[in-house]
Amino acid sequence: MTIFEYDFMIRALMAALITGLTAPALGIYLVQRRMSLIGDGIGHVALTGVGIGLLTGNSPVLAAVVVAAMGAIAVELIRQRGRTSGDIALAILFYGGIAGGVFLVGLASDKSNANLMAYLFGSPLSASRDDLVVMGVLGAGVLAVTVLLRPWLFAICHDEEYAKVSGLPVRTLNLLIAVATAVTVTVAMRAVGLLLVSALMVVPVAAAQQLTRGFRSTMHAAMGIGVLAAALGIWISGTAGAQGTAPGATIVLVAIGLFLAATVGAAGWRFLRRRTGAALGRLGGERAAPVEIEPPDVVLDR
Amino acid sequence: MTAGNTPIVAVDRAVAAYADRPVLRAVSLRVYAGEVVAVLGANGSGKSTLIRAALGLVPLSAGTVRLFDTPLRRFRQWRRIGYVPQRVGAGSGVPATASEVVAAGRLARRGFPRPARNADRAAVTGALAAVGLADRVGDPVGTLSGGQQQRTLIARALAGQPELLVLDEPTAGVDAASQQAFADALQAFVDGGGTVLLVAHELGPLQRLISRAVVLHDGGIVHEGPVPEPAGHHADPTHDHVHPHGPVEKPGLWSGP
Numbered sequence: 001m002t003i004f005e006y007d008f009m010i011r012a013l014m015a016a017l018i019t020g021l022t023a024p025a026l027g028i029y030l031v032q033r034r035m036s037l038i039g040d041g042i043g044h045v046a047l048t049g050v051g052i053g054l055l056t057g058n059s060p061v062l063a064a065v066v067v068a069a070m071g072a073i074a075v076e077l078i079r080q081r082g083r084t085s086g087d088i089a090l091a092i093l094f095y096g097g098i099a100g101g102v103f104l105v106g107l108a109s110d111k112s113n114a115n116l117m118a119y120l121f122g123s124p125l126s127a128s129r130d131d132l133v134v135m136g137v138l139g140a141g142v143l144a145v146t147v148l149l150r151p152w153l154f155a156i157c158h159d160e161e162y163a164k165v166s167g168l169p170v171r172t173l174n175l176l177i178a179v180a181t182a183v184t185v186t187v188a189m190r191a192v193g194l195l196l197v198s199a200l201m202v203v204p205v206a207a208a209q210q211l212t213r214g215f216r217s218t219m220h221a222a223m224g225i226g227v228l229a230a231a232l233g234i235w236i237s238g239t240a241g242a243q244g245t246a247p248g249a250t251i252v253l254v255a256i257g258l259f260l261a262a263t264v265g266a267a268g269w270r271f272l273r274r275r276t277g278a279a280l281g282r283l284g285g286e287r288a289a290p291v292e293i294e295p296p297d298v299v300l301d302r
Numbered sequence: 303m304t305a306g307n308t309p310i311v312a313v314d315r316a317v318a319a320y321a322d323r324p325v326l327r328a329v330s331l332r333v334y335a336g337e338v339v340a341v342l343g344a345n346g347s348g349k350s351t352l353i354r355a356a357l358g359l360v361p362l363s364a365g366t367v368r369l370f371d372t373p374l375r376r377f378r379q380w381r382r383i384g385y386v387p388q389r390v391g392a393g394s395g396v397p398a399t400a401s402e403v404v405a406a407g408r409l410a411r412r413g414f415p416r417p418a419r420n421a422d423r424a425a426v427t428g429a430l431a432a433v434g435l436a437d438r439v440g441d442p443v444g445t446l447s448g449g450q451q452q453r454t455l456i457a458r459a460l461a462g463q464p465e466l467l468v469l470d471e472p473t474a475g476v477d478a479a480s481q482q483a484f485a486d487a488l489q490a491f492v493d494g495g496g497t498v499l500l501v502a503h504e505l506g507p508l509q510r511l512i513s514r515a516v517v518l519h520d521g522g523i524v525h526e527g528p529v530p531e532p533a534g535h536h537a538d539p540t541h542d543h544v545h546p547h548g549p550v551e552k553p554g555l556w557s558g559p
Contacts, residue, residue: 032396151418155406158398162387165357166410166462167380205396213442214399 003238012124012191013234014132016251019191019200020230022139024208024222025146026184027201028215029177032157038075040198041090042185045071045097047194049186050119051104060119061134061186068182071097076178122193122248124234131190138187145180147219153177154215191230192248199252200226207259210266225262229255308371309334310466310497313356316365318348325351327521328365333466338488338498338511340529343518349501350388350470352518356499357385357468370466381410384459386469389452397442400435400454401426407458429461430454432490434483449480456487467491469500473508481506505529 003009023039030038049067053060074093078086105116118126127135146153156163156173164170188197208221233251237244311333318326325348333339343349354360356367358374367374370382384407407429408422430439433453438446443454452472459467467488473481485507492498492511505512509529517525 028396034395149415151405151409151412154398154402155409158403158406159387161359162385162406162458163409164359165380165383165385165468166407167378168409209397213397213440215396215402218396 003235008125008127009234009238011127011129011132012238012247013231015124015127015135015191016230016234016247017227018132018135018139019188020204020226020228020251021223022142022146022184023188023197023200024204024226025219026142026177026180027198028205028219028222029146029153029157030181031202031205032154032215035079036202037198038072039181039185039201040195041075041094041097042068042072042181043189043194043197044094044101046182046185046189047101047119048097048104049101050189050194051101051108054108054115055104059134061131061189064186064189065138065183067097068185069179072178072182073175076174080174118193119189120193120195121246122189122191122196124191124247127190135187135190138183142180142184142187145176149173149176150216150219192251196248196252199255200229203252203255203259204229207255207262210259210262225255225258229258307334309368310370311356311499312366312368312371313352314366314368316352316355316367317363318351318355318360319363325521326355326362326365329518329521329523330365331356331516331523333497333499335465335497336492336495338492338513339500340505340508340512340515341499341501341518342503342505342515342530345503347518348521349518353468353470353499353501357383381462382465384462384464384467386455386459386467386472388470388474389448389455397444399440400430400443400446400457401439403443403454404429404458404461407461409462411462425461425463426457429457432460433457433487447477447480449476452476453480453483453487456484460487460491464496466497466499469498471501471503473506474503481508484508485511 004013027036027039030036046064046068049064050060052058052067053063056063071093075090078089078093101119102116105119108115117123152168152173153176155166155168156170157177160170163173184201185194185197188200192200204222204226205218207225208218212218212221230251233254234247236254237247237250240250309332311331313329313331315328315330316326317324317328329348329352331339331341331352341349341352351360355362356369356374358367358377369377370379372379404426405418405422408418408425411425412418412422427436427439430436433456435446435450435453435457438450443451446454456469456472459469472484476484488498488508488511498511500508502508512529514527515525515529516523517530
């Protein structure tokens with residue numbers, strides 16, 4: 001653990017931990033809506049914000065928050081229309097966003113290539129104290145929304161029509177999710193980069209739901225897995241190889257590794273339980289008897 | 303509870319269309335306190351559209367809707383209504399326990415940012431018990447059978463302790479045990495002074511509860527009054543009314559308008 005003697009490694013670790021905690025807390029709502037890839041698209045759009053920030057001499061992070069929020073609201077409006085042409089509109093928005101970003105970053109700087117790579121794939125090692133403060137504040141905002149408003153956000157993501165008939169402020173909550181997505185993307189930009197943001201929103205959730213039964217437990221497990229992946233990823237990237245590996249990519253690979261481990265572990269656990277259940281059934285029977293036999297019916301689980 | 307002659311639901315000359323296809327042709331419907339009204343009809347008759355329009359989920363191109371004597375546009379007392387949609391989306395991308403799904407039905411009564419109190423938790427457990435799922439509280443909804451998922455959605459509506467229940471095809475594709483549990487829960491709701499508006503393809507054990515039936519055909523009301531006698535081979539006492547398409551019907555066919 002000697003790598004954490006360096007201040008920049010500590011700051012990198014903190015940047016990664018903030019990201020690992022917040023990204024899955026928001027991502028779970030996107031996964032529930034089956035909009036897992038929206039985070040990726042918003043990340044593309046945020047790059048245009050970065051370009052505008054660099055070009056005008058403003059903070060790239062704040063410009064990215066604003067532009068990504070506008071992109072996320074546009075996505076939400078397209079989703080509400082809910083027709084097939086929306087698909088094309090999203091594609092134009094996302095690729096327009098990343099092309100515009102690359103174009104503007106190129107205009108803004110003579111050493112644009114390094115700059116661009118830092119935003120696209122993350123550069124937690126260069127995070128400054130001020131960067132961490134901004135990330136911490138934005139991350140705390142995302143956590144406050146996603147954790148405290150969980151029952152309401154769950155309701156609109158689970159069954160939007162029902163939420164409407166319950167009189168919930170559905171439109172406001174949808175816009176809140178959209179803006180929180182944009183903020184999360186910008187928080188994660190420093191740690192894993194805009195192209196890998198979506199992975200930390202989705203993969204920890206996918207891993208967690210191999211192990212959990214409810215929404216709340218999935219959320220908590222996903223946040224734990226996100227933090228674990230972030231910490232392990234920074235450590236591995238600092239110690240592996242002579243020069244170390246790219247931190248963002250390493251974190252994502254660790255998260256995918258945890259997903260595979262959770263999937264294999266859950267399958268193995270189910271297999272073992274079935275085996276022991278069958279063995280118990282041969283021995284005595286009471287415990288292994290099926291709890292309830294229902295007449296066959298139609299299961300409309302989509 | 304609204305007494306006397308003011309209807310709880312008043313739909314007047316409602317007209318609705320999907321694209322260019324008319325679905326409702328000037329349909330009027332009134333539901334009074336304490337009634338159990340069944341809207342019957344074949345697939346595509348407009349029966350689901352009618353109750354969805356009454357809740358503001360389908361826009362009307364003409365006609366008016368009043369809920370609890372308030373125009374739909376200005377209606378805000380949604381806690382008085384419990385809605386049971388057709389059973390799609392009970393399972394979702396992320397696992398959710400039965401009690402988490404049912405707790406969503408409590409939100410209308412809870413008020414926007416207020417944390418759950420003991421009364422809210424008690425209402426959730428009580429509603430699940432009322433539909434006979436007390437032992438499945440912590441189970442993921444996705445692992446429940448179709449009938450149990452449907453009962454979960456009914457528990458969600460009951461958890462808000464509404465005065466009016468609106469149910470869209472509550473018994474479609476539901477096993478006999480669940481239909482009976484559902485009929486019992488509905489009976490208890492009606493005995494407690496509740497009003498029910500439901501859409502059904504067939505009534506099954508619900509028939510004894512119905513106080514009035516409205517039959518829709520091609521977007522218009524063709525019968526209003528007692529539940530019509532089964533006709534043709536449906537009237538045969540040995541006809542067990544299991545539709546051949548029932549068990550094999552693909553998911554999604556019920557999700558249409």
